[in-house]
Amino acid sequence: MGETQFALPDVGEGVAEGELVAWLVEEGERVEEDQPVAEVETDKAIVEIPAAYDGVVTQLHAEAGEIVPVGDVIVTFDVDEEGSTTESDTESATADADRGGNDGDAAGDETDAAVTEGTGTVDTPTDRVFAPPSVRRSAREADVDLATVPGSGPGRRITGDDLRAAITGRSPPDGQDELTASEGGSMATPGGSMASGGTPTDADDGPPAGENGRTRSDPTVGGSDGVGARNADRDRTLAMPATRELAREEDIDIDAVPASERRDGEAYVTPEDVRAYVAGETGVDASASGSGVDDGTTGSGPAAAGGASSGTESEAGTEADTEGTQLGDRIPYRGVRRTIGERMATAKYTAPHVSHHDEVDVSDLVETRERLTASTTEDAPRLTYLPFVIKAVVAGLRAQPILNAELDEAAEEIIVHDSYDIGIAVATDAGLMVPVVEDADEKGLLELAAEVRDLAARARNRTISPEELQGSTFTITNLGAIGGEHASPIINYPEVGILALGEIKRKPAVHEGEVVPRDLLTVSMSVDHRVVDGADAARFTNEVTRYLNNPDLLLLE
Structure with missing residues (x-):
């Protein structure tokens, strides 16, 4: 298909622009369809922008921290011939609206913002299937055609419950989101431990389990939380931008860091996981490395x-x-x-x-x-x-x-x-x-x-x-x-x-x-x-x- 320009898609109703928080790929890197390429923050949420094609990143058109209007080109791909030759093959490039937001605005009217070089037109197939990357992967593994699955999410987006219902033949529970909990049945809950003397704490008022209020994942997620844990060697890792930045500063591959949590069934790496991994590599006690960037799992909670x-x-x-905030900062x-x-x-x-x-x-x-x-x-x-x-x-x-x-x-x-x-x-x-x-x-x-x-x-x-x-x-x-x-x-x-x-x-x-x-x-x-x-x-x-x-x-x- 040759070089194709990819514009920042509409990530939700009423959103006209977003701040490019971090690139998740580099120029020259090969990517697969649905692989997150950037994290963008709007006034509603931080969302991952997935690639619409299989191919190679040839140019990144924006810098981290830059405000990018919806519709502006952010990436140029050298697209594989088999990557996207028809409209039906070009699936949604919009961010996962189910990852959350603020202000109560439902994501909708999503458009694929892939702009073909030489025409400048926006590819907007009418039969597009809307689903987050994790659901697409699960569908491929289960050999399910997402086009046959009715979506119950915003804008007819297919959720994890929709896919599970299609596989099992059940109707999805009303109003249930695929991001409700980890596989163990409870979501990791940062912060909120009860202070001495019976002090009520933050909104969740206490961790469900585990030290520092985190629910530990199944060992298959990527290893233990201990110092010196073996490499996880994953293909994909969920993490906040600050955590990815910490990993880059330490010159380590975040996919190799054992994850202590699971989000939407996938490995989720916290700053503490990165520090523990670094400590295991260097022989330094992780607890002495400082608090660094907090992910909200401090003992008493905000x-x-x-x-x-x-x-x-x-x-x-x-x-x-x-x-990190200093006097005189703007x-x-x-x-x-x-x-x-x-x-x-x-x-x-x-x-x-x-x-x-x-x-x-x-x-x-x-x-x-x-x-x-x-x-x-x-x-x-x-x-x-x-x-x-x-x-x-x-x-x-x-x-x-x-x-x-x-x-x-x-x-x-x-x-x-x-x-x-x-x-x-x-x-x-x-x-x-x-x-x-x-x-x-x-x-x-x-x-x-x-x-x-x-x-x-x-x-x-x-x-x-x-x-x-x-x-x-x-x-x-x-x-x-x-x-x-x-x-x-x-x-x-x-x-x-x-x-x-x-x-x-x-x-x-x-x-x-x-x-x-x-x-x-x-x-x-x-x-x-x-x-x-x-x-x-x-x-x-x-x-x-x-x-x-x-x-x-x-x-x-």
Whole structure:
């Protein structure tokens, strides 16, 4: 086919440009169809751009860090004759929309941006099959023609569940994404371990298993986590751009690094994996090599510090957020960070905020959680404080439904929602995201614990879908993980209320007529004063604290 120019495809509805974060290939390198060639960050997500052809990269047309408009040529390929001779052979070159995004925009109307040299026209087959690279590989291995598989994802994209349903003859579960968990049944969850003294931590509130809160993968993924592990020798590796940069700095092949995690059934390498591999090669203790670029798996995890964005509040990020930042630096204000800032400003300057603070004795809750944790099986999700808080918030919303509402200014109506969809603020290396626990009133404590942990993990590694980041009716955020008691959180607009959790502290308190040490939790909430009166906010908080003070009531919910 000769030389063919490949333009930056439309990676999602409303996206006009993207920042080229990193090249995953070099000039002169041979690539295969669907092989990721670049990582691009938009205001919604970091996505991998796969090649549309088999061939050789002859020219890279942009530098890392450059803003590239959709439709601009980014790569020239010397395409194999058998690589793409018909429209049906030229499959989607768009990024995997199922890898996540922000702001609730669903990816759609994707176009293949391959531009044939000499014509300057965009190849847009009408019978194109949309599927991420991992699904295409699985289909080839299972000898399944993707053209015969109905897609349930955005833009009729074929998900892993769609493919599995086609293979087994079952219908895919509604709303289930192929990136929900690792093969072991639980997604690796960074951060969020419980601090001493019963401090509630970050959104997921605790690692599911393994040191530093990571779920260890099957040994077949690529070896153990130990120092001096043997080479993994993979053909493909999932990793964040910062991790790839670390591997390049250490002059090692990231495909040779044993992976400690799995994402979408594939090996996922973290910065710690790279450092452990380097330590094994050099004989240096990996723990002494410094924290480097944090992937969000620090012991206590990030937590909200009050203030909001993206309908959320500003949150203390992971070490990766600030490490390397120097006095006098000029940091580009764009992508996800700009979107967060714009939505923060919209929320703050549209809804007149009023805050309410209270303190609740959660000594019985601490004991109840410890008792229930001791009685759960080893394979059960780790029960943290957050599921209890979610149940208490739902009880409060039932008692004060005006808090489960939004103001439709155009229609001049206050819409009281008939479902309880709770947003959970999660710190990521790109800023705050708010995944949504839908129908929280219909779920038990362990089910909530598992779902929150999974959502938080996928929000951090940017594989969460846009649909999972929209539609919340009330938001909970947590500042207690890093200390602090009171906050004035910014509402997750267009919601009318947000609840912030402080740190559980052991303090003197009057209990049954005596001053004794008790576990006390501060709660702070902000409401939209156009919709919610101060008395309503106080009644809501009273109901929430009543349930947290009497956890047996929560067990009846």
